[in-house]
Amino acid sequence: MERDYTKPIFFVLLFFAIILMGFLCKVLSSVLIPVAIAIFMALAFYPIVKNLEAKAKIKWVFGTLIVVLIVLVAIGSVSSILAKGVSTIASEYSKYENRFMSIYRLLAQQFNLEIDEDKSFINNIWGILEVRQYVQDLALGFSSGVLSLSKSLILILIMFAFLLLEIKAFKNRITNAVKVENKQTVLNISQQIGQDVVRFLSIKFFISLATGLLVFFASLIIGLDFPIVWAFLAFVMNFIPTFGSIISTLLTTLFALLQFYPHYGKVIFIFLFMLSVNFLLGNILEPRIEGERLGLSPFAILVSLALWGYLWGFIGMILAVPMTVIVKIFCENIPYLNIVSTILGNKSKKSMSP
Numbered sequence: 001m002e003r004d005y006t007k008p009i010f011f012v013l014l015f016f017a018i019i020l021m022g023f024l025c026k027v028l029s030s031v032l033i034p035v036a037i038a039i040f041m042a043l044a045f046y047p048i049v050k051n052l053e054a055k056a057k058i059k060w061v062f063g064t065l066i067v068v069l070i071v072l073v074a075i076g077s078v079s080s081i082l083a084k085g086v087s088t089i090a091s092e093y094s095k096y097e098n099r100f101m102s103i104y105r106l107l108a109q110q111f112n113l114e115i116d117e118d119k120s121f122i123n124n125i126w127g128i129l130e131v132r133q134y135v136q137d138l139a140l141g142f143s144s145g146v147l148s149l150s151k152s153l154i155l156i157l158i159m160f161a162f163l164l165l166e167i168k169a170f171k172n173r174i175t176n177a178v179k180v181e182n183k184q185t186v187l188n189i190s191q192q193i194g195q196d197v198v199r200f201l202s203i204k205f206f207i208s209l210a211t212g213l214l215v216f217f218a219s220l221i222i223g224l225d226f227p228i229v230w231a232f233l234a235f236v237m238n239f240i241p242t243f244g245s246i247i248s249t250l251l252t253t254l255f256a257l258l259q260f261y262p263h264y265g266k267v268i269f270i271f272l273f274m275l276s277v278n279f280l281l282g283n284i285l286e287p288r289i290e291g292e293r294l295g296l297s298p299f300a301i302l303v304s305l306a307l308w309g310y311l312w313g314f315i316g317m318i319l320a321v322p323m324t325v326i327v328k329i330f331c332e333n334i335p336y337l338n339i340v341s342t343i344l345g346n347k348s349k350k351s352m353s354p
Helices: 006-027 029-054 061-090 093-111 122-124 130-179 179-221 227-237 244-260 264-291 298-332 337-343
Strands: none
Touching: 006 029, 006 122, 006 264, 006 337, 029 130, 029 179, 029 298, 061 130, 061 227, 093 244, 130 298, 179 227, 179 244, 179 298, 227 337, 244 264, 244 298, 298 337
16 A cells, blocks of 8 residues: 655645744844734724724724824824833933942942942943943944834834725635635634634733733832833733743832832832732733633743744744734644644644634
8 A cells, every 4th residue: 555645745844834934034024023013903903993883883994094093192102201201211310320339339249349439330330241342232232123113113004004904805805815615714714813813912902001000000109210111111011921021020120129229118019019910910810811712832832932032032022922823723724733733722622624
């Protein structure tokens, strides 16, 4: 009996295809990242435009225009607030100079670091551990990143607007582009991707917003400077599973230590508060709302964070979960790849293919 090599050949070709796709994602990141962000934004806001047309009887074009204007206003407001916060931090640096020196003095004693009491904190650390080169690289990377983001933002908003305009007819375009026998499978995949990604982004947005608001009010209550900055940091970092909330908690706590040193009561309070908020919202409330719909294993999420973080940096870590959800949905509907969806999931799930 002749042996069937179809499946082994398929997996070999798939392996090389994945390597090629990873290489292209890395090389073409400046092009693909804006496209990916625009697509996810369009998916997230699609239900809003749909409801405006169905319930408020607003035509699709005008509904899209309303949503795009709201997004523009939101981006402009947040950018203005953050710019003001950063400029305030820079202008009030002298206020924290003595605290910086006090903490640095303790570290210098513990780790035998050089310290000159006649010099400022910046001048003390400027020459040690290649700090000078690190700061220069950081400043260069930050400035180029801001410039790249401002350029990409315009492109993202344009693509976002056109995608919202055209997404209504996307279903018909898909069905007309594939063979008759594959139409149902393609429709299943596109419908499930739309539902799961929109659900994830919606839940994540509101959980992150609640986290940011709680951090903002807690910062106001204890008198922590720049509460809007720490609230925004908590909001953004919450989109990165596990590590994001840890990073935002540590950064906020470190600044609280800097501000309130040598009094530790408020420092402990903000640390325990953020720890509790992230645990309750991220580990209890969010899983209850999401249920098992996404069905991703924790290990798969960690691997996707590492992979997409390497390919697309910080943005890749934010998009890691929805990208992995899309991969899992594709694998669920392709018989040869059901094993991959099982590995990615936290439980076995039957294929939806007919």
